[in-house]
Amino acid sequence: MDSRELFEQTRESVREMERQGRLLRKLEAREGLHGAGFEAIRSSGISDPMRATDDRIDHEARIRRSMEDCERQLDYACAILYGEDYSGRTGGLYVLADHELADILCFYYCQALTWDEVSDMVGYARTPCISKAHQALDLVDAYGFDRCIQGLGMAEG
Secondary structure (H helix, E strand, C coil): CCHHHHHHHHHHHHHHHHHHHHHHHHHHHHHCCCCCCHHHHHCCCCCCCCHHHHHHHHHHHHHHHHHHHHHHHHHHHHHHHHCCCCCCCCCCHHHHCCHHHHHHHHHHHHCCCCHHHHHHHHCCCHHHHHHHHHHHHHHHHHHCHHHHHHCCCCCCC
16 A cells, blocks of 8 residues: 555545544434433323434444544554654654645645645645645655654665
8 A cells, every 4th residue: 555545545534533423413412301201291102212322322333443443544644644652753754854744644634624724724825735745645655654653764774
């Protein structure tokens, strides 16, 4: 797998986590208030006031492994960009190249921002931003994932 594939997968993982987060918030909103059991008073049929909560809990259980995989994908991409401690002091592309290259990849792929949002964040027009992202991905491929994480250039260790 090359860096483009890895970071595209990361972006999709981030978007999936966002989608699932929105869905869980909707499911939580359906739960409403519990307690006095007003549903049983208002309806003539059998009512399960905890059904919405049960549905949310069931959904969370169904997506747990997928969300854990998405989080691991995101963690790995961030380690490539900023090192194992994510600080940018001990490794990552951040210490191997201009800091903005790691930041551009992080904003677009790890935070799933649009190119216009990324360009606003880093102060470049959209096209140069995309060019810098391509440059950054080429550097990650040249160094390799492990060497990036460790912050090792091509001639080092």
